[in-house]
Amino acid sequence: MKLWFERGAWASKRGRHKIAGIKPEDVKRIAVIRHAALGDMVLVRPFLIEARKFFPNAEIVLSLVSNYTYGAPTDLVDSVHILHGSDQKRASFKERIARARELGEVDILFDLANTTRSRYLCLLTPAKIKIGFPYWWYIRNLFLDAAVHRSDFSFEAINMLDALMLLGANPGIPPNFAWPKEIADIKAERPNKSVVYFPFASVASKCWPRAHFMELIGQAAKTMPDYEHVILAGVKPEEQVTDYQSLADAHHNVRLQNALDLDAATRMLAATGVVVSNDTGVRNLAISLDTPTLGIFFSTVPYRYWPRYGNHQAVFNADGSMPAVQSVLQTLVEMTKRH
Secondary structure (H helix, E strand, C coil): CCCCCCCCEEECHHHHHHHHCCCHHHCCEEEEECCCCHHHHHCCHHHHHHHHHHCCCCEEEEEEECCECCCCCHHHCCEEEEECCCCCCCCCHHHHHHHHHCCCCEEEEEECCCCHHHHHHHHHCCEEEEEECCCCHHHHHHHCCEEECCCCCCCHHHHHHHHHHCCCCCCCCCCCCCCCHHHHHHHHCCCCCEEEEECCCCCHHHCCCHHHHHHHHHHHHHHCCCCEEEEECCCCCCCCCHHHHHHHHHCCCEEEECCCCHHHHHHHHHCCCEEEECCCHHHHHHHHCCCCEEEECCCCCCHHHCCCCCCEEEECCCCCCCCCHHHHHHHHHHHHHCC
């Protein structure tokens, strides 16, 4: 293989030599490390699809952590390796090392997590080539043979594909998330007259105030009376929608939806006209389904989770202040007009 970069990536001298001596068709086993929650897990699907194409004879192993297996794309890999996570704190140091070594020898290891656990897995896994996208230069020198830049200004699903393009792969853009035909059929019959709101996030600092969501949904219900406005609950105890009951009582076109399992939520989002949410996994799931999304950002960088293809929008202020309700409403109305 050839390294296809001039200054936009990095490779050690040893890494250059090793990569030059391997052909994609000779690669027999690949490990992909992805230690992350649902939203980040969904975004690795295109990487796995393209890795399968570029390394046609390789077994693909996906390495996860025990506390982050929800939504893992196990349908796209040959086997799964699971490290002890934060839900298994009683595991001894010896047990953790033994579990890490269970991954076994691979031809190429892709670290798409850049966490403490992924780094010690890199250290303990015998691999001919180790590739990642760390934020810090010293990480690449310690653990990797080659690396691509991890950018805050590129959609992460595409950013991960850079690690394959580094080796000469030609991935499709927009990325292919490879959902089953059942989901594709739902998407093909998608009604445009529905908006799903998910007013929660993994941490409180990412949450647009509930009062803002209340005002937005109330105004949207009046402005778009022919749309159904659905407020979706999450699986956590604090992600219930009972606080929004007054909106459902006041507007015939506002409906509360209790939490759904992943399969049901996927089908629902595939059939939705627009998803409005904070920076959260539900929004990333909708993006992967090619459902239009409107993300509300003020504490996290929007560009990393904002694909610049399809009908996806992000509302944020240049100074990082809280977006106004009217700004979000205006963007939502403009998006629905494009349908």
